[in-house]
Amino acid sequence: MGSKSQPRGQRAGQNIRKLALKRRAKAVSLFVMAGLAIATTVTFHRLYLQLLQLATGPTAQAQTAQSPPFPLYLYLLGGAIALVCVLSGLHLWQRAGHANQGAAAEEAIADLLSPLADEGWQIEYGLWLGKGLGDADVVCRSPRQQAFVIDVKSHRGKVVSNGQQLLRAYGTEKNPFEKDFLRQVMKQALQVKAQKEWAFVTPILAFSAAQVALTDRKLKGVYVVEAQGLVPLLRSLG
Structure with missing residues (x-):
């Protein structure tokens, strides 16, 4: 993955x-597959009835009621496939x-x-990192050659900390985020440092829509800011 250009x-x-x-294209294809699963099941049922009529000849109406029913498992199979595709x-x-x-x-x-x-800042977007890290949202370097990697998060609400990890606050409830964002952006900084062969890369976590309420703007070596505080932070560090 690291060799991807x-x-x-x-x-x-x-x-x-x-x-x-x-993702949207795959979703549409799955919706189409769900429709095809239902349509195929109905078509098989109709063919089954037509074959019964051909087999019984003139006495079709009298014998149709006595003929074996369309296999229920085919309906269940078609419905199950359609349901899985839709979900x-x-x-x-x-x-x-x-x-x-x-x-x-x-x-x-x-x-x-x-x-x-x-x-005079050099700014690069979507730098591919590989090694399971995906891409870096923003990599920038100041005219004084200070380098930064910025991981952008679109979460809303209020961001707080217990001193060890970031928490998402809703009223009186405070819950950890779905991932360890601090560790993630720190890994990105180390990879950018190695990839660019720079002396040091400062990791920054920027929340575009959330309010950041930390007692210290730096946690575990990572700067955590909201959108409006990003440029002032970069200017002060760069």
């Missing part, structure tokens, strides 16, 4: 937009929506970063 001039959110499109398609459609939400977040962050490009 990455085109230059990548736009913010481009990779994840492509992923969303692929899988709905799941993929939902994941495509999540991907588009993530792409919109990356595009919003890119708009915020655009003034830095005018100041």
Whole structure:
């Protein structure tokens, strides 16, 4: 995976937009398969009845009632296939929506970063990392050669911490996120450092739509900021 090439001039959110499109295409194909499963079952039933009529001849009406019924397991099989296809398609459609939400977040962050490009910053989007890390949302380098990797998250709500991990706060409830974002972006920073052969890469976790309420903006070596605080942070560190 690490040998996969990455085109230059990548736009913010481009990779994840492509992923969303692929997921929607797969979802549509699954919906079509569900329809075909139902249609095939109905067609087999009709063929079964026609074959019975041909086999019984003129006495078809009298013997149809006495003929063996259409196998129930074929209905169950067709229905099961259709149900699995529909549920899988709905799941993929939902994941495509999540991907588009993530792409919109990356595009919003890119708009915020655009003034830095005018100041001489080098900014790269969608850098492929491989090694199970996927791509880095944003990799940037200041005119003073300070390097950063930014992992963009589109989660909403309020982000807090217990001193060891990030938590998502809803009212009085505080729950961990679905993944360890701190560890994830730290791994990305180390991979970018190795891939670019830079001396050091600072990891940043940027929430595009959430409120970040941490006592310290740095947790386990990772800067955690909300969208409006990203550019000031980069300028202060770069």
